[in-house]
Amino acid sequence: MVTAPRVNDRRVDEATGERKRFSSKVLAPWCHKSPKISEVLPLLYLHGLSSGDLVPALEQFLGGTAGLSAATVTRLTKQWQDDHAAxxxxxxxxxxxxxVWAAGVHPKVRLGQAHSCVLVLLGVRLDGTxxxxxxxxxxxxxxxxxxxLQRDCHRRGMRDPELVVGDGAMGLWKALRQVFPGARHQRCWVHKARNVTKCLPKSAQPGATKAGPPP
Known part of the structure; x- marks a missing residue:
């Protein structure tokens, strides 16, 4: 967190006779908090800190809360929700x-009492992006x-990908045949290698893991 100091600038412009206004070369006029703080706030929120907890928690690390208040955190939370909806x-x-890579991520964040997971689809376009x-x-x-999840993507115009890579969960493949029947699917090499490694004696597992899957 950076706080702009108050400056009593008595300089006068010789041409116009007007007072000169101090402008910091370090802190932009619109900047009230470091971009790094904006990046860490969503992570703290996801890990369980409420909007009322964020301010005192950051104060312990930053020595102050200039530019950050409970109202600011509430506004940022609303912005994150709007960004997610868009x-x-x-x-x-x-x-x-x-x-397309498909995976289920099991985060250790506050998602209620029941165990939950986040289903993720990551794709690669024709240009490699x-x-x-x-x-x-x-x-x-x-x-x-x-x-x-796949029906929602199809509803928004997504067409059948060439290949979908997953961890081998049967639920994914069954859903894929229903929604994107033209897509081929393949087991992820990382998951397959891990399953094979677990079948080896423990003494041989480090060497097998280091060797990696076949080319």
Missing amino acids: FQQRDLSDRDFVY KELIALAEGPRESTESWAD
Whole structure:
């Protein structure tokens, strides 16, 4: 957090006779907090800190709360929610995905009492650009959960990708046949290598892991 000091600037412009206004070369007039603080706030919020907890928590690290208040955190929270809603509703009809990686992530964040996971679709366009396609919270990696996410992408214009890579969960493949029947699917090499490594004696597992999957 950076606080702009009060400056009593007595300089006068010789040409106009007007007082000169102090302008910092370090801190821009519109900047009230470091960009790094803006990056860490969503992470702290996801890890369980409420809007009322963020201000005193950051005060312990930064020595002050200039530019950050409970109202500011509330406003930022609303902005994150609006950004998420816009992301979830954006049009997908203007792009084609060659590859799509699908995975279920199980974060240790406050999502209620029940265990939950985040279903993630990450794609690669024709020009090689990677893009986060969609994500959704689900109770588990079931066929219904994966199908709901894929149907939403299809509704927004997404076409069948060439290849979908996943960890081998049957729910994903069943949903894929329902929504994107033209897409081929393949087991992720990392997950396959981990499963094979677990079948080896523990003494041989470090060497097998270091060797990695075959080319």
